[in-house]
Amino acid sequence: MEGPNEDFKGFEDGFSGFPKHLPEDCVEYCIYVIDSKLSPKEILGELEAVRKESLNLIDDILTEYIWQRESFKLDIESGKGKVYLRGLTNYGDSVEDEWLIVYILREISSRFPQIWIKVVDTDGEFLLAEAANALPRWLTPEIADNRVWIHESALRIVPLIAASSAGAGTAPISRSLTLEEAQDVIKSTPDILIHSPLIEEEAFYRLRNYPAQIKDSLHHAVILIPRKLAYILHARPASIAPAVEAFYLRDPVALRPLQNRNSDLVFPPQDLVAVSTRFTRVLYAQVKSQQFSPPLAWIDAMIKAETDAVNDSLGLKNHDKLEMGMKVTSGFEMLLTDPKYRDNRTVREAKILLDDLESDDSLALPTDKEIAGWKEVDREDNDSWMDINFEDFERELKGERKQTSSAPGVFGPEVPSGFGDAKTQADLKKMVERFESFLNDENAGIDGAEMDDMDMEEDTDDDSEDEDKDVSFDEREFARMMREMMGMPSEEPDEMVDNPSGGTNVQSGKGARIEELESTDGEDGADEANEMRKVMEKLEAELNEAGALNLDPTPSKLAALKGLAKAEQGEDIVRDQDLDDESEDEELDIDFNLAKNLLESFKSQGGMAGPGGNLLGLMGMQLPRDEDDSESATQRR
Structure with missing residues (x-):
C-alpha cells in the first residue's frame, strides 16, 4: 500500500482555518477593551458595565420599536486569551435595523472611552462601502478587513504604514490585517490612526436623523x-x-x-x-x-x-x-x-x-x-409614503422640488411635498450629487472617476507627446461626411453661400474638399484628391447596394442622390430658385424619417428606460407612455 502524498500539506503548519462568512442579512458587532494598563479582571468588569449600559439605552430609545427578526444583544465571549462582547443580529429585509444597531454602538462608544468597536455584515466592512466616494485609493476591499473601528463616536482607520505584530518596526502592510495585528497597532501607535471628517460623514450619513428616525x-x-x-x-x-x-x-x-x-x-x-x-x-x-x-x-x-x-x-x-x-x-x-x-x-x-x-x-x-x-x-x-409619483421622481432627479404642499392627511400628520418623505428626498439628492460629480470629473479615466496626477506615468516618451500633438480631429469635416453618407445636405445652413442671382450655391462636401486639395497641393493634392474620390465612390456604392442610403425613396430624394453623384466628379451643384421647394420637401422627408425612428425606438422601450427616451429627454421632450397600445396588446393576448 502506497504511503500518503508528501506534497499534500493538509492541516499542517500554515493552515489558518477555513474562511468565515456571515449568514445572509446578518450584522456582527464586537466590543473590545483595549487598554494595556487594565488587568483581565478589570477588563471583564468594564465589559459588563458596557453590556448593562446598552440594555439601559435600548430601554430608553426603543420602547415601541419592533425588530424585523432579531434584536440587538451582547454576550460576553472569550477566545485566544481575550475577553470581549459579541452580538449577531439577523435583520432580514429591514436594513433600518442594521443602521439602528450602528447608532446604538456609536452611542455606547461615546460613553466608554476605553472600548473599540468593530462592526461588519455579510458584505464585509459596509461602513467603507457607504463612504466609497471619499476613501483614499489605497483602501480597497481586498485590504480593508479589521482596519475600520468605532472609538469615542468617531470612525478610525488603520493606515498602510503600521507597526507590525512581529515587532519589526514600522512597515507597510498592504493586505488585510488580522485582528491581533489591528489591536497591536491600536495599543502601540494609536496616533497614526486615520480620522477623516469627510469619510466619517459619508460612513455615518444614514444616522443623521437618529434618534428621531426610530419613531418615523x-x-x-x-x-x-x-x-x-x-x-x-x-x-x-x-x-x-x-x-x-x-x-x-x-x-x-x-x-x-x-x-x-x-x-x-x-x-x-x-x-x-x-x-x-x-x-x-x-x-x-x-x-x-x-x-x-x-x-x-x-x-x-x-x-x-x-x-x-x-x-x-x-x-x-x-x-x-x-x-x-x-x-x-x-x-x-x-x-x-x-x-x-x-x-x-x-x-x-x-x-x-x-x-x-x-x-x-x-x-x-x-x-x-x-x-x-x-x-x-x-x-x-397616512400611508401615502408607499405611493410613488413618477413625475415627482423625475422632478427630484432634476434637482427641482414641488412648491405646493399637500393638505394634511385625514388620519395623520401633514404629508411633505415632493417624492417620498424627507429622508427619501435627501438620499435621492445625495445620489444625484454623486452622479453629477462623477460626470463632471475632468480627471476621470477608464478605470474610475478618480485619477490623480501622481498615478500617471511620469516617464512618458517625448516622441509620443509629439505624436499626440500632431493628431487632430476636424469635427465639422467629419459631420459633413456623415451627412453626405446618410443622404442629407452636405452643408449646414450657416455654411451656405448666397448667390448674387438670387439662388443659393451649395457645394458638395466631397467635391469642395477635393477642389481644395487640388488647388492647394498641386500634383500631390491631385493624387490625394483622386484617392479620396475613389474611396468615397466605393463607400457610396457599397452603401447604395446595401440600401443604407435609401431612407425615403421619393422623387426629390432621388434627385438629390443624382446631384451628389455629379458632385463626386468634382462638379459644383448650383440649385436655382426653382429647386427650393424640392429641397424643402427633401428636408421635411428626412426630418420625418428621423422623427419616425425616434418614436419607434421610444415605443419599443415599453415604458422602460432606453436610448429613444433618453435622447428625447435631453431635448426637453417628455412623451407619455403608450397606454392604449399596451392595453390593446394585453387584450389581444
Missing part, C-alpha cells in the same frame, strides 16, 4: 381582527413581526391549515374588533402589497365587505381594514400551526397566553370598553 420608521394602522388575536397583540406587540414574515414567506404547506372550518382555526373570523396595530414601515409594506386570496372561512365576510364598499366611502374603509386584518390573522394562523416555527419564542409565548385563557377562569377576553381604553386604539397613520 413606525406605522400605525387600524385593522379588523378577531378579539382573541387582539388580546395577543395587545399583550405582545412585537409578535406582529414573525406573523408578518410567516405570511410574507408562506408556502403551500403553511397555507393548508387555512382551508379548515372555523372551529378548527386558532383565530376564526368571528367577533371582529377594530384595533390600531403598530408595524414598522417594512412590515406594513410587506402585508399591504401582497395579493392574497381569502381563506375559505373569510370568504363570506370579505364578500359582504366588498358589497358595502360599493355603496359608501365608509364601507370602503371598512373593507380595507378587514382585508389587512384578514392578512394579519392568516399570518398568525400560519405562525402557530406550521411545525417549522415551533421553536420560535413568540410562538411559545402566544401559546402560553392562549392556554391560560382556556384553563384560567379568571382570565377573559377584553370587552369593547376595555379595548376603547387601550393606548392609541384609533391611531391610523
Whole structure:
C-alpha cells in the first residue's frame, strides 16, 4: 500500500482555518477593551458595565420599536486569551435595523472611552462601502478587513504604514490585517490612526436623523381582527413581526391549515374588533402589497365587505381594514400551526397566553370598553409614503422640488411635498450629487472617476507627446461626411453661400474638399484628391447596394442622390430658385424619417428606460407612455 502524498500539506503548519462568512442579512458587532494598563479582571468588569449600559439605552430609545427578526444583544465571549462582547443580529429585509444597531454602538462608544468597536455584515466592512466616494485609493476591499473601528463616536482607520505584530518596526502592510495585528497597532501607535471628517460623514450619513428616525420608521394602522388575536397583540406587540414574515414567506404547506372550518382555526373570523396595530414601515409594506386570496372561512365576510364598499366611502374603509386584518390573522394562523416555527419564542409565548385563557377562569377576553381604553386604539397613520409619483421622481432627479404642499392627511400628520418623505428626498439628492460629480470629473479615466496626477506615468516618451500633438480631429469635416453618407445636405445652413442671382450655391462636401486639395497641393493634392474620390465612390456604392442610403425613396430624394453623384466628379451643384421647394420637401422627408425612428425606438422601450427616451429627454421632450397600445396588446393576448 502506497504511503500518503508528501506534497499534500493538509492541516499542517500554515493552515489558518477555513474562511468565515456571515449568514445572509446578518450584522456582527464586537466590543473590545483595549487598554494595556487594565488587568483581565478589570477588563471583564468594564465589559459588563458596557453590556448593562446598552440594555439601559435600548430601554430608553426603543420602547415601541419592533425588530424585523432579531434584536440587538451582547454576550460576553472569550477566545485566544481575550475577553470581549459579541452580538449577531439577523435583520432580514429591514436594513433600518442594521443602521439602528450602528447608532446604538456609536452611542455606547461615546460613553466608554476605553472600548473599540468593530462592526461588519455579510458584505464585509459596509461602513467603507457607504463612504466609497471619499476613501483614499489605497483602501480597497481586498485590504480593508479589521482596519475600520468605532472609538469615542468617531470612525478610525488603520493606515498602510503600521507597526507590525512581529515587532519589526514600522512597515507597510498592504493586505488585510488580522485582528491581533489591528489591536497591536491600536495599543502601540494609536496616533497614526486615520480620522477623516469627510469619510466619517459619508460612513455615518444614514444616522443623521437618529434618534428621531426610530419613531418615523413606525406605522400605525387600524385593522379588523378577531378579539382573541387582539388580546395577543395587545399583550405582545412585537409578535406582529414573525406573523408578518410567516405570511410574507408562506408556502403551500403553511397555507393548508387555512382551508379548515372555523372551529378548527386558532383565530376564526368571528367577533371582529377594530384595533390600531403598530408595524414598522417594512412590515406594513410587506402585508399591504401582497395579493392574497381569502381563506375559505373569510370568504363570506370579505364578500359582504366588498358589497358595502360599493355603496359608501365608509364601507370602503371598512373593507380595507378587514382585508389587512384578514392578512394579519392568516399570518398568525400560519405562525402557530406550521411545525417549522415551533421553536420560535413568540410562538411559545402566544401559546402560553392562549392556554391560560382556556384553563384560567379568571382570565377573559377584553370587552369593547376595555379595548376603547387601550393606548392609541384609533391611531391610523397616512400611508401615502408607499405611493410613488413618477413625475415627482423625475422632478427630484432634476434637482427641482414641488412648491405646493399637500393638505394634511385625514388620519395623520401633514404629508411633505415632493417624492417620498424627507429622508427619501435627501438620499435621492445625495445620489444625484454623486452622479453629477462623477460626470463632471475632468480627471476621470477608464478605470474610475478618480485619477490623480501622481498615478500617471511620469516617464512618458517625448516622441509620443509629439505624436499626440500632431493628431487632430476636424469635427465639422467629419459631420459633413456623415451627412453626405446618410443622404442629407452636405452643408449646414450657416455654411451656405448666397448667390448674387438670387439662388443659393451649395457645394458638395466631397467635391469642395477635393477642389481644395487640388488647388492647394498641386500634383500631390491631385493624387490625394483622386484617392479620396475613389474611396468615397466605393463607400457610396457599397452603401447604395446595401440600401443604407435609401431612407425615403421619393422623387426629390432621388434627385438629390443624382446631384451628389455629379458632385463626386468634382462638379459644383448650383440649385436655382426653382429647386427650393424640392429641397424643402427633401428636408421635411428626412426630418420625418428621423422623427419616425425616434418614436419607434421610444415605443419599443415599453415604458422602460432606453436610448429613444433618453435622447428625447435631453431635448426637453417628455412623451407619455403608450397606454392604449399596451392595453390593446394585453387584450389581444
